[in-house]
Amino acid sequence: MPAKFSWRTEEDADWDNEIITTPEPPQEPKPYAWKRILLIVVLLAGVGLVIYRQVGRQIEAATQNAEADVRSSLNLMYMAIETADPELFNSILSGRDPAWTVAEQAVFQANLVVDRSPLGLQIVPFKGLLPGTAVPPEAIQAVSLSPDLNTAEITVVHPYIFRDGPGITDTISLAQTFIYRRGNSRWLFSPPQPDFWGNFATFGGEYITVTYPLRDETLALRLANDLDKKLTELCQRFSLNCPDDFRVRLRLETDPATLAMLAEPEALHKGSLRLELPTPTLVGIPLDETGYELLYRGYATAVVSAAISTLLKWECCDHARFYQAFLDYHLSELGLKVWPVTHADYQRLLNVGFQLPELTAFWHDSELTVVLQEKDWQIYTFVDFLIHRFPEVSPIKMMSEIRPQLSFFTWLADTIDPTRELGTGSDFMDNLDIELAQFAYAQSRQGAELPPVPLPEQDLLMVCSMRQETGRFSYLYQYDWRAEAWTQVYSLPSLLLLYPGPKDEGAIVQMIDFNEDVWQPFLWQGELLPIGGADETPLFTFGQTTPDGRFLVSYAPDTERQNFVPRLIDWTSCLQDNCQPASLPGQPIWSPDGQQVLYEDTLVFDSNLLELDKRFFLFGLTLQANHIWRAATGNEDALQEVGAGYAPVWVDNTHYAYIRFEPAANVTVGEEINVIPSGPAQQLVMASVVDDEPHVLVTLDELKASIPADVPQPAFLVMRYGVTHSAHPNQIFLVALSLSASHLYVFRVDVETEEVAFLFRAAFEPNHSMAFGPNGRFLVLTSSTRGLDNSEIEVPGQALMLYDTQTDKRHTFLLDTTFSTPSVLYDWSADGEWLVYRIDERVLGLMAPTHDFYQQLIRIDLGGVCGSLVWVSR
Incomplete structure (x- = not known):
């Protein structure tokens, strides 16, 4: 400061010695002075405008840079979610609130940062992403920055699919809000300030009390009213007998830990009606009525599930897979879930040859699942069978009897057959198996598709056998497609084997009576026609024929009756009781045109390999x-040895x-x-x-x-x-x-x-x-x-x-x-279109694979043990 500067305040003034002077008369303003003043004002305004614009551009640039940085951090978070990379996720996670940070890490580990599968909503991956991005720009609905540019609120819209039945889906969108704060090197995913949520308020209904943050008041009140109505419906159905003091106390929480808890369904089945679920802003705000309806179903499913388990006093998690199947059935009856069982599941049950003992392993499973697993279909189909086959027992009764320490057999018998009409012990399971097969077949027929090509102009022939007090009896059955019925066409007190006939013109039936030592082949052409000579020599055949179908390979005992040796017989001669069999040097294998034949020097019952049809x-x-020998057909005397080996x-x-x-x-x-x-x-x-x-x-x-x-x-x-x-x-x-x-x-x-x-x-x-x-x-x-x-x-x-x-x-x-x-x-079949095969003793499968048709079923239920099946021309 200059030394001769004299600083004076108002308190230093000398008012008493002040000299009074007479003012001089005012001077006239100089010409054009006002113009100079105006010019100065204009210059100052221009400078101010320039400065204002520069500051505005700097603020705008700072805002754009901040928004770009926020979007970059958001993109990193989504990349971490997509690649399941916890280190990358942690790198953009704020640590200012340790409890919040731990909760968000748990949400990430449960894969629920944006996924909402526990609420029945399957996230749809973003499409049309630019290289190096995980969030498309159009998905970001809004980015709101604080005045100091240190906090950002981002709203991202996610599409979800809800499966509303087999092959039926609804697509909705939920808007999710994320808070980011500026960190030292990047913007960090952060907890919101308390005023973000506002205070908590309470709604009281007939069966529910809901506490919610004021931020979500509009949506929370609508949810509370709808949940109360659903609990009222629950208490009026299923004979649950809700007590007078029955009340659910639900708190819609702002803590993200409640999101992670969605992945733990056991939390809903602890016998308590005090529930905590994430508030809608944590889950996502629906953008339309369909979105609200599906979000409501998610909340209602959780609330009703907890209510049912508490009312039934179920101890989690004994026999959880069966309990969950019954629970899902009741939720479907309330319109909250889709019951997954269709006619196709019953056909699938028949296709895999399912039997009840296979469910025993599932019965002891104590794990509840958030999302239905593929292998659960057998349990759900069986539960569907119980519900509809035994309507006299309510589903809630079946469900309520699922108790600890009960065996699968005891639960079934005591619940659906207390009077033991289906028998006891193994008889009960066998008879229930039959009931299931019959019910499954009836259900599968209701949902069967029409065949893509006409069924063949052929019938099926099948042989079954059964032991009786007097010995073994065998039965020959024929299936008529038009009547969809089996007809018994023959029976014998012996063993019958069945093989395809030449060109499907009938079938070959081998009869073996071990008691009488009788081995006799027959040709079936509407009746059994004996094949063989009048010498009563035991004769056996597997139905092997020459390519033209004229000759049949049979086997007869040698002179010492030690081995069966191959012989060739003429159909026509044998059917006229004039068999003149020709001995063969070995097992024959004919060329496709039948002009050449190979013989392998091995006995039929000593060989491990047999060629038939x-x-x-x-x-x-x-x-x-x-x-191995070769000869021209009909010239077996001129055998040519070609080598030593097997399987020609x-x-x-x-x-x-x-x-x-x-x-x-x-x-x-x-x-x-x-x-x-x-x-x-x-x-x-x-x-x-x-x-x-x-x-x-x-x-x-x-x-x-x-x-x-x-x-x-x-x-x-x-x-x-x-x-x-x-x-x-x-x-x-x-x-x-x-x-x-x-x-x-x-x-x-x-x-x-x-x-x-x-x-x-x-x-x-x-x-x-x-x-x-x-x-x-x-x-x-x-x-x-x-x-x-x-x-x-x-x-x-x-x-x-x-x-x-x-x-x-x-x-x-x-x-x-x-x-x-x-x-x-x-x-x-003869036309090569249809393949029939035996699934088990109760059902056959029929497919036309050329046309991708695999689901036709034919019911057997003929009793006994059924063996071979062949096509025969009408």
Whole structure:
């Protein structure tokens, strides 16, 4: 400050010595002074305007930068949700309120930051995202910044799907609000200030008291009124007898921990009517009436579930899966959930050969689920059966009897059959199984689709047997499509086996009477016609015929009656009681045109492999190298030995293949070899009728090398047999067994290029069979369910597999039946359109796979044990 400056205040003034002077007369203003003043004012205004605009632009730029940074942090949060990355989520999470932070981390771990599945709302992923973004700009409804640009309120609109029935969905949107605050390096997802929510208020209804934050007052009051009405409906239905002091006390909480609790349904079943659920702003605000209705259903489902469990005094979580199924049924009756069971589920039940003991494992499950799991369909279908088959017992009664320490059998018997009309012990379960099958069949027929192509002009023939006091009786049944009924056409006090007849013109029936030592084949053509001579020699057949269907392969005992040896008989002569069988040197395999025949030197009951009606049956693991001969049909005296091996098969009319052991192994012909777990390797060879010189097509090492790396690799592999079809010229579909025969591997071998392609792997058990359908498109095989990636399978069982050679897809159908080779468990119609197969003792499956039709069912319920089934022409 300059030294000669004199600072004076009002308190320092010398008023007494003040000199009074006479003012001079005013001077006249100089010309144009006002113009200079006006110019100064204008200049100052311009400078101010410039400064104002600069400040405005700076504020606008700061706001835009802040909003961009907020959107960037929001995008990071959504990327963390999408990738389930907790570290990334924590990096944008505020730590100013530790309790809030822990709660949001729990919400993230439960995958409920934006997902609302526990409320029945499945989030729809955003579409049309730009690279590096997880939230589209149009989904962000609003970004509101505080005046100091340190706090942002963001509203994001999410689409959700609600499944309102099979194939029926509603789509809604919920607006969710997030608070962000400026941090040191980025904006952080943060808790709102207390004034964001406002004070709490209370609504009191007839059956409910709701406490809610004033921010959500409009929506909360509407929810409270609707919830009160739903509780009133609950108390008026289902004979629950709500007591006078029955009251639900619901608090709509602002704590995000209540969002995480939605993933823990056990919290609703603790016997308390004091509930805490997230307030609507935490869940999301609906944008329209449909959105409100679905949000209300979510709240009502939670409230009503807690009320029912409290009124029934259910102790969570004994037998939870069954309890939840009954609970969902009652919620569906109240219009809060969709009951998932349809006619298709009953058909599915029949398709998998379901039986009641399979539910025992589910009965002991004590885990409640937020979302219905795929494997729950069996439980829900069974509960639906109980509710509708036994209407005299109310569903709430069935539900109320689910108590701790009760066995599945005791609960069932005491609840639905207290008078034991269905029997006791195992009889009760067996009879209930029958009731379920009959009910399931009736339900499946109601929902069945119309066949895509006409049913064949053929009938089904099936044989069943039953033990009676006087011995075993067998029955032959015929199914009439038009009448949808089975008719018993024959019965005998003996064992009957059934095989397809030549070109479906009738069927071959083998009768075996062990008591009388009578073995007699018949031809069925509306009646049983005996096949064989008058010498009463035991005669046995599997129904093998020549390609033209004229001759039948049968087996008769040798002179010492030690073995059954093959013979060829003429149908026409035998039916006229003039059989003149011709002996065969071995097991015959005819060329497709019937002009050539291969013989494998093995006895039928010693072989582990049988070819019947162009299908192969495998029922053993041991192998042996057998002599293989070839001859022109009708010239069996001029046999030509072509080699030693097994499983000969024709590639076409002039080329054949078989499997042999590597020559270096020096395997003795006719000696049984157990190749599991180790043994001599094999080769697939092919020869021509021109010179019968074998040529190696593929070795065992080459088979192994063709198996992809993502397929379980067998420790040891053995070639077993191959099948061919005219629709696949120059190709052999080769089956190989893995270590201990636990699985089989199927390959396609091209005989021209000698290329090998791996097709698929399946579980294997003895009594396996495989064959092409008539048109060659589908390969059918029986296998085990062991190792199948199928959530429906709880216990290993049997399966029918259908492989589509055109699409490389497989369809697996579960069976509950016993394979007894060589029973014919599946058969194609003559036109190649329809495949029938036995699911279990109660139902058959019928499919037209060319037309993607897999759901026709045929009820059996004939009693006893049913075996083979075949098509027969009318």
